[in-house]
Amino acid sequence: MxxxxxxxxxxxxxxxxxxxxxxxxxxxxxxxxxxxxxxxxxxxxxxxxxxxxxxxxxxxxxxxxxxxxxxxxxxxxxxxxxxxxxxxxxxxxxxxCKRVARVQAVIKQHAKKGYHTVIVGDEDHAEVIGLKGYAGENGIVIQSAKDIVLLPDSWKKVLLVAQTTQNEEIFDRISKEFLKKYPQGIVKRTICAATKERQNEVKELAKEVDAMVIVGGFHSGNTVRLTEVSRSTGTPTYHVETEKELPFDEISKYKLIGVSAGASTPQWMIHNVVQALSEL
Ligand code: SF4
Known part of the structure; x- marks a missing residue:
């Protein structure tokens, strides 16, 4: 393999x-x-x-x-x-992280001017909890374009930002709906470059291989999203934390495997998975 x-x-x-x-x-x-x-x-x-x-x-x-x-x-x-x-x-x-601090600063600036902040992200994620804190009373977290309908029509000053590890395509869909509802609204594309690069590379790699393995914590939001991005290409994708969870019987039928990993996965864990796959 x-x-x-x-x-x-x-x-x-x-x-x-x-x-x-x-x-x-x-x-x-x-x-x-x-x-x-x-x-x-x-x-x-x-x-x-x-x-x-x-x-x-x-x-x-x-x-x-x-x-x-x-x-x-x-x-x-x-x-x-x-x-x-x-x-x-x-x-x-x-x-x-400096990039997270920049999003916090954008929200804080706008909150001072009376803006409502709509954050695209996972409500329970620590980064989102932090960002929402900077919006004061006027912060709300959403996850999909459908949630935009539920926002009040009366808002005049509205800001849209994303958790830094959000899926780009989902954010684009949401921002389109957001601007339809609030043409005067401000959209800040706050997805981190590291996230975009990872997602784009996974998308490309998934098209070239028989199957993909994504290594990273099952609770890591960015790893879960990498897995989703890879699956969206139609390529069979396996999310594992360590080499122990690799479905060896199933995966051994493939000849070419692509491997990527979330932003919180150390190199030695990636190495162990790659080694186990190479030995198949
Ligand atoms: S993905 Fe990493 S570099 Fe990007 S904002 Fe989050 S912590 Fe910072």
Whole structure:
């Protein structure tokens, strides 16, 4: 079996930066100091286990940062949470990805001018929770073009943004409906270039191979979307976290397999999957 690995597979710059910041804090911390992350640093259980083994705690209430060094992950946090973290922690390391911070700033600017913000994304995702916080009382999260119908006609100032890891085609469909309803509305294309590159490469690669394997956490939104993009081409696609979940019997009938991975998948996990496939 031949395996082709996508060039864009694996960590994006935002995730790499957050992990590097955390590892640096672990190296430099004084004895007795406790390091924690607000929420899981990335959506990858194997990396999280490694961090726990190195003593990193995970908190889910900002008050729990009291007396600890806290790392804000790449997804960012709402301003209210950020304030509590700064009030309680010994030190705050802000590893919010620059691209996410830019979307937060756009929402904040428009919220100050009285805009309603419509965010295309997963309501429960940490990045979206953070973005919504910057919209104040006037933020709403939607997932499909159908949701636009449900928005009030009375809104005059309306902004549309996307979670940075959204599917481009879905966002395009939603923005068309949005502008039909609010011709005066503002659309900001806030999908991250790293996401677009990954999705485009997967789309192209999927057309050239017999089957695709996408490696990454089952809870990782961008990995799930990569899987959807690959499936939308009609090519059989398997989403696995590790090589152990590969359906060997089924997959061994293919001659050429394409492999890509989500933005929170470390290289060693991609390597293990590629190796297992190559040995078939
Ligand atoms: S996908 Fe893009 S926006 Fe999200 S953390 Fe990675 S680099 Fe930042």
């Amino acid at each position: 031949k395996v082709v690995v996508a060039k864009t597979a694996g960590f994006c710059n935002g995730v790499k930066y957050a992990l590097e910041m955390l590892l640096r804090v672990l190296r430099e911390k004084k004895s007795g100091e406790v390091v924690c992350t607000y929420g899981p640093l990335i959506h990858n259980n194997h990396v999280l286990r490694m961090l726990r083994e190195r003593g990193v705690e995970e908190i889910d209430k900002p008050e729990e940062a009291a007396g600890k060094i806290v790392v804000i992950r790449a997804h960012g946090v709402p301003p209210q949470t950020r304030k509590i973290l700064y009030e309680n922690a010994v030190k705050v390391i802000n590893a919010t």
